[in-house]
Amino acid sequence: MVIAVDGPAASGKGTIARALARHFGLPHMDTGLLYRAVALNLWRWGGDPASEFEALRATHELNLDPSDQELRSEPVSKIASAVSAYPSVRAALLERQQDFAGQPGGAVLDGRDIGTVIAPDAEVKLFVTASAEVRAVRRQKELDGRGMHVRFEDVLADIHARDERDSSRDAAPLREAADALHLDTSELDVDEAISAAIRLVEEKLAKA
Numbered sequence: 082m083v084i085a086v087d088g089p090a091a092s093g094k095g096t097i098a099r100a101l102a103r104h105f106g107l108p109h110m111d112t113g114l115l116y117r118a119v120a121l122n123l124w125r126w127g128g129d130p131a132s133e134f135e136a137l138r139a140t141h142e143l144n145l146d147p148s149d150q151e152l153r154s155e156p157v158s159k160i161a162s163a164v165s166a167y168p169s170v171r172a173a174l175l176e177r178q179q180d181f182a183g184q185p186g187g188a189v190l191d192g193r194d195i196g197t198v199i200a201p202d203a204e205v206k207l208f209v210t211a212s213a214e215v216r217a218v219r220r221q222k223e224l225d226g227r228g229m230h231v232r233f234e235d236v237l238a239d240i241h242a243r244d245e246r247d248s249s250r251d252a253a254p255l256r257e258a259a260d261a262l263h264l265d266t267s268e269l270d271v272d273e274a275i276s277a278a279i280r281l282v283e284e285k286l287a288k289a
């Protein structure tokens with residue numbers, strides 16, 4: 082079974098995807114980390130994020146170490162958002178994601194284009210969202226926890242900017258798939274959001 086989880090920045094899709102993977106005993110891929118790894122490569126060798134050619138070079142020999150704290154740093158987040166708009170960068174990362182989704186037994190993947198591009202035939206698609214303000218509160222708290230103190234207005238502006246870039250790009254824009262189940266977590270805490278997601282998946286499987 083493949084479960085596709087998409088949604089905007091800090092909507093809680095990663096938290097939900099990890100919990101679904103645990104609940105259903107499936108492997109999980111956070112596809113945002115791939116774009117972050119490309120961004121980190123580019124940043125470390127001083128490449129120019131405005132150059133699609135240089136961004137594509139940064140996809141070569143991609144070593145992804147999810148424990149690398151720099152993957153989640155602000156400069157890398159900004160570069161990841163920029164390079165993810167390049168069609169050649171997306172194409173370079175496609176096979177890795179589709180292979181993961183296609184493994185025997187299935188998988189859970191979260192990102193922006195899982196239900197629309199990576200796994201359009203996924204048995205279950207969730208589109209996780211929350212208001213921009215709620216997402217900014219969550220992101221600010223997360224950054225605080227990592228010792229990075231950023232003004233709320235700046236976090237909110239960054240969320241708006243990322244939403245705009247992710248939804249307006251030509252290559253695999255952030256879109257809710259027509260057959261996705263919509264989950265708004267604005268009023269839900271983590272446990273409630275996870276329970277709601279598990280319920281939605283189980284209801285969908287029961288109908289199949």
Ligand SMILES: Nc1ncnc2c1ncn2[C@@H]1O[C@H](COP(=O)(O)OP(=O)(O)OP(=O)(O)O)[C@@H](O)[C@H]1O
Nearest residue numbers: 090091092093094095096219223266269270271274
């Ligand atoms: N329902 C919720 N209520 C409160 N906090 C939440 C909820 N869901 C997630 N969070 C917290 O919000 C932050 C962002 O969550 P998460 O990383 O799951 O979002 P995301 O959509 O995967 O983000 P991104 O795509 O930007 O990496 C985390 O600190 C997480 O613990």
Ligand SMILES: Nc1ccn([C@@H]2O[C@H](COP(=O)(O)O)[C@@H](O)[C@H]2O)c(=O)n1
Nearest residue numbers: 112113114116161162165192193194247
């Ligand atoms: N399937 C995806 C996943 C991510 N992106 C872009 O990567 C950036 C980092 O992703 P996070 O989920 O870790 O925040 C993000 O800004 C997206 O633009 C993507 O395009 N497609």
